[in-house]
Amino acid sequence: xxxxxxxxxxxxxxxxxxxxxxxxxxxxxxxxxxxxxxxxxxxxxxxxxxxxxxxxxxxxxxxxxxxxxxxxxxxxxxxxxxxxxxxxxxxxxxxxxxxxxxxxxxxxxxxxxxxxxxxxxxxxxxxxxxxxxxxxxxxxxxxxxxxxxxxxxxxxxxxxxxxxxxxxxxxxxxxxxxxxxxxxxxxxxxxxxxxxxxxxxxxxxxxxxxx
Amino acid sequence: xxxxxxxxxxxxxxxxxxxxxxxxxxxxxxxxxxxxxxxxxxxxxxxxxxxxxxxxxxxxxxxxxxxxxxxxxxxxxxxxxxxxxxxxxxxxxxxxxxxxxxxxxxxxxxxxxxxxxxxxxxxxxxxxxxxxxxxxxxxxxxxxxxxxxxxxxxxxxxxxxxxxxxxxxxxxxxxxxxxxxxxxxxxxxxxxxxxxxxxxxxxxxxxxxxxxxxxxxxxxxxxxxxxxxxxxxxxxxxxxxxxxxxxxxxxxxxxxxxxxxxxxxxxxxxxxxxxxxxxxxxxxxxxxxxxxxxxxxxxxxxxxxxxxxxxxxxxxxxxxxxxx
Numbered sequence: 001x002x003x004x005x006x007x008x009x010x011x012x013x014x015x016x017x018x019x020x021x022x023x024x025x026x027x028x029x030x031x032x033x034x035x036x037x038x039x040x041x042x043x044x045x046x047x048x049x050x051x052x053x054x055x056x057x058x059x060x061x062x063x064x065x066x067x068x069x070x071x072x073x074x075x076x077x078x079x080x081x082x083x084x085x086x087x088x089x090x091x092x093x094x095x096x097x098x099x100x101x102x103x104x105x106x107x108x109x110x111x112x113x114x115x116x117x118x119x120x121x122x123x124x125x126x127x128x129x130x131x132x133x134x135x136x137x138x139x140x141x142x143x144x145x146x147x148x149x150x151x152x153x154x155x156x157x158x159x160x161x162x163x164x165x166x167x168x169x170x171x172x173x174x175x176x177x178x179x180x181x182x183x184x185x186x187x188x189x190x191x192x193x194x195x196x197x198x199x200x201x202x203x204x205x206x207x208x209x210x211x
Numbered sequence: 212x213x214x215x216x217x218x219x220x221x222x223x224x225x226x227x228x229x230x231x232x233x234x235x236x237x238x239x240x241x242x243x244x245x246x247x248x249x250x251x252x253x254x255x256x257x258x259x260x261x262x263x264x265x266x267x268x269x270x271x272x273x274x275x276x277x278x279x280x281x282x283x284x285x286x287x288x289x290x291x292x293x294x295x296x297x298x299x300x301x302x303x304x305x306x307x308x309x310x311x312x313x314x315x316x317x318x319x320x321x322x323x324x325x326x327x328x329x330x331x332x333x334x335x336x337x338x339x340x341x342x343x344x345x346x347x348x349x350x351x352x353x354x355x356x357x358x359x360x361x362x363x364x365x366x367x368x369x370x371x372x373x374x375x376x377x378x379x380x381x382x383x384x385x386x387x388x389x390x391x392x393x394x395x396x397x398x399x400x401x402x403x404x405x406x407x408x409x410x411x412x413x414x415x416x417x418x419x420x421x422x423x424x425x426x427x428x429x430x431x432x433x434x435x436x437x438x439x440x441x442x443x444x445x446x447x448x449x450x451x452x453x454x455x456x457x458x459x460x461x462x463x464x465x466x467x468x469x470x471x472x473x474x475x476x477x478x479x480x481x482x483x484x485x486x487x488x489x490x491x492x493x494x495x496x497x498x499x500x501x502x503x504x505x506x507x508x509x510x511x512x513x514x515x516x517x518x519x520x521x522x523x524x525x526x527x528x529x530x531x532x533x534x535x
Contacts, residue, residue, distance in 0.1 A: 029505060036294035036304070037357060038505045100508045105496070113493055165492060168355060169473060170302035170402050 001071045014075060018082040021049040022089070043093045047119075050086035051159050053079055055180050058156055062187040077133050080152070084130040091123050115165035122158035125151050156181050265292045265308060268430040273344060274364045280348025286359040286502040288428050294501060295435045296353065297454055298402055299388070299395040306397070307435035314394050314455065316439040325460040326381040333374075335439045339425065342370035346429070347422055349445035351452075352484045352516045358498045363443055364426035369417045371459075377413075381461035384416045385409070386442055386453035403469045409442065409453035410466030410480065412525075420445055420521055423456075446518040448482045479535040483526070484516035488535050 002010065025042060028034050034041050057079040064070045099106050110120050129149055131137070138145045160181050163174035265288070297307040300314075319335040333341075344364055352358045372384070390406035392398045398405050415421065424443045425432055432438040437454025444451045450470055460466075470478035477491050486496045497509040515522050526534075 034505065036290035036501050037499065039499060039507075040357075042505065097505060098509070105494075109494055112489070115492055170298075 001069075007071065007074055011075060011078060014078065018053065018079070021045065021086070039093070039097045043090065043098055046086050046090035046093055047163075050083050050090055051163065051177055053083040053086060054152075054156055054159060055177065055184065057083055058152065058181070058184045062184050065187055065191045081130060081133060084126050087123050087126055091120075115162055118158045118165070119162035122155045122162060125155050125158070129155075153185060156185070265289060265433065268426075268433055270430055271344065271364050271426045274426075274429070275343060275345050277345050277347055279346075280350070280360065280362075283348050283350065283360045284502075285348070285362055286500075290501050291359060291361055291427060292433050292435060294359075296355075296449065297397075297435055297437065299390065299397045299405075299407065299455070300435065301397045302402060308433075310396055311434035311438075313396070314389075314434045314438065316434065316455075319439045319457075321440070321456060322458050323375045323460075324458060325385070325462050326378045327461055328376040328378060331375075335425075338366075338371070338423075338440065341374050342366040344425065345422075347443075349420075349443060350516055351443075351445065351449050352498055352512060354448040354450055354478070354482070354490060354495075356493060356495070356498055357501055358510075358512075358516075359501045362428055363422060363424040364429060365422040365424035365440075365443065367419060368421045368423050368442070369419065371423060372416060375459070375461070377461040380463050382413055382463045383461070383466055384411050384413065385458075385460040385462055385466040386411075386456050387458035387460065388453050389455045389457045404472050405469075406457075407453060407469045408466060409451055409468050411442075411444065411451075412465075414525055415444070415522075418522060418525065420518060446484060446515040446522045448484060450478070451482050481526075481531070481534050483522075483531065483535075484512060485514060485531055485535070486512040487514075488532055 025034075025045060029038070029042075057076055060072050060076045060079075063072055095101060095106055099109075110116050129151060132141060132145065132148060141148065160174065160178045163177060164171055167174055267288075293308040294304045295307040296304065297311065300307040300310040317335070320332045321335070321338065322330070322332045324330050344366055346362055346364050348360060348362045350358060350360050368384075377384075386409045388407035388409075389395070390398050411421070422443050423440050424437075425440050427433070427436060432441065437452070437456075440456055441454040442452045442456065465480055468478070468480060470482075471480060484495075489495050495512055498512045499509050500507070513519075
């Protein structure tokens with residue numbers, strides 16, 4: 001297990017790494033190099049990175065279950081918040097750059113088109129998780145905190161569906177993410193079965209890890 | 212005699228247990244970091260921006276300018292030639308501009324088949340001479356919700372049809388694209404039922420707006436745009452414009468197009484641009500004009516892509532919601 005100091009370094013490195021996709025967008029935008037359809041490029045990139053970071057967040061527990069290594073759980077909240085950060089950028093791109101706050105058009109789009117609806121739902125559901133990610137909220141919510149935050153599994157499924165339903169025909173790329181998600185959820189399910197090393201992640205232990 | 216050997220390692224040099232364990236831990240971490248870095252790097256690579264350097268093609272010697280689209284602002288050449296949907300060369304927008312170099316467009320022949328007086332074959336050189344080439348500036352609206360304005364060079368399809376001499380039996384024209392896995396890497400993947408097939412009703416094909424394009428921006432058609440010849444039907448969604456055509460077949464039955472076979476509830480035979488009839492999964496009310504910047508809003512999509520005056524009469528009495 002890395003020392004406290006090492007963890008701090010890892011967190012700092014991860015923080016910077018998570019900002020690379022955004023920095024790249026600024027860099028490309030600055031050089032007028034966002035391609036023929038810049039709005040769509042920014043929209044797709046922010047959405048893609050929200051999904052990738054969500055999958056990273058969801059892989060912390062499977063790593064623990066498989067290797068017994070637990071220190072990485074300490075990185076989970078930061079990753080989850082970065083996922084929400086990119087989801088916010090994605091949603092902002094959608095309502096601003098893509099639709100220029102044409103609210104009636106946007107509400108119709110959300111209500112009428114399933115891929116937009118599931119994406120929007122995933123975004124809305126992530127908001128309370130981001131708000132209650134701090135220690136005070138964990139203490140206040142007690143066992144309900146864990147219940148609330150298990151919404152992340154549903155969010156993962158909705159996010160992958162959002163990608164799958166958006167694609168015109170070639171679903172190979174979203175399928176890769178769907179498979180990774182299935183694997184991550186599958187590992188959890190396997191270890192939940194009675195007889196297997198079961199969940200030791202009681203809220204108390206989690207509180208300690210989440211410091 | 213007992214020879215006392217000096218130990219290889221002096222006690223003071225032995226690494227204490229905590230230190231080496233820590234080191235191992237550190238190596239593990241470094242490995243972790245490396246893996247994460249590699250993942251990020253591949254992620255960034257796989258999402259490269261669409262910006263292949265495009266070589267300009269040979270100039271087309273003789274073509275006349277026309278009044279079509281004279282008032283439109285053209286989409287930049289760079290965008291027209293690097294943002295393409297041509298699944299035979301890959302499904303991402305930038306794939307065709309990277310991969311289409313492998314397409315050999317000379318020699319090229321098109322075979323004319325089906326309900327014609329006599330089946331024949333025409334070379335691309337002969338096709339250039341069937342009718343004087345003209346420049347037509349057309350709007351192109353893709354079913355995905357983006358659009359361009361492209362200065363095509365080509366000839367009216369009607370001229371080729373007259374040359375082909377279809378019989379009275381011919382009610383539809385079918386366009387079949389090349390599907391050669393050797394030249395077209397995308398064809399090795401069963402994304403669509405190859406070859407790509409498109410079709411028009413005879414009166415649509417004879418409409419003066421419908422052209423066979425052999426060039427754009429006064430130059431020979433770049434491979435990624437469907438060289439050496441492609442269909443352009445400006446009041447229909449872009450996918451109706453079959454690329455790299457090798458066969459034109461006249462028939463009395465409505466052709467089953469590649470997209471109709473792939474997703475019959477999403478893509479119909481007519482595929483007329485229609486802001487009132489949404490794609491089942493997304494809206495068709497607005498479109499993003501390519502060539503604008505990050506802060507350029509969408510524009511409203513027009514009925515028949517703004518060509519209603521010339522084509523609306525083709526569909527009188529038809530339910531366009533049903534015949535999408």
